[in-house]
Amino acid sequence: MAELIDKTYGEALFQLSLEEGKVEQYADEVRSIKEAIAENPEFMVLLDHPQITREEKVEVMRNCLDGRASDSVTGFFVTVIQAGRQHFLMGMIDYFLDAVRKYQHIGIADVTSACALSDAQKAAVEKRLLETTGDVSIEINYQVDPEIIGGLVIRIGDKVADNSIRTQINTLTKAILNS
Incomplete structure (x- = not known):
């Protein structure tokens, strides 16, 4: 199931990047986000914490990405959290970056x-x-x-x-x- 979720969301972000003609820009933004998450593993713990509401998680994500990512990339991450799929975030990111590499x-x-x-x-x-x-x-x-x-x-x-x-x-x- 995890692979299907990774593919569905990762492919959606990739298609969005194609439609908007911003494949390289979105890939750079997503790589930066991936590096930041890797450097701060407690961030994923916070996103998965059951006592923190989705609204609070969305607010944290928006604050973290404010000025660092485009509205579309920020919207993607917010959508993932609103759907309660943040646990699969790294798989989605990897799928998206793999799709970009294949495309390029x-x-x-x-x-x-x-x-x-x-x-x-x-x-x-x-x-x-x-x-x-x-x-x-x-x-x-x-x-x-x-x-x-x-x-x-x-x-x-x-x-x-x-x-x-x-x-x-x-x-x-x-x-x-x-x-």
Whole structure:
């Protein structure tokens, strides 16, 4: 159910941003709001608190966004609170930002290596991923995991390209044991 709520509200905000021709502006505003919420987790506790009325929650949200977000983005967040869906707010935000990235052809990849990659290696990985995906740009999250021994593990969405030495050793071991 949570995914349906995230999608319904996130898609509504995305469609609104398209209709008003303000996709980038709304995305910037929503990113700022997401960062503020992440830096202040007690804010979500306040929005979910059962002893605080919806009207008080709406007032808090309006005060927080006053001068920081457009009327449409503020209206979206107020609508979420009025519907009692504030518990799903972060999922809605993530859905909206994902829709914006898809619209703008911006990919997201997780790259795991055995040791930290140099800037030149990162540039080569980014170039290759852009060629492979056809995206205009790509956001890459780099991680280090010495247990993969060498090579790279690249995850884009639900697709994984595992070219690590650990996987190659495991595959070879299985092949030897099965022969």
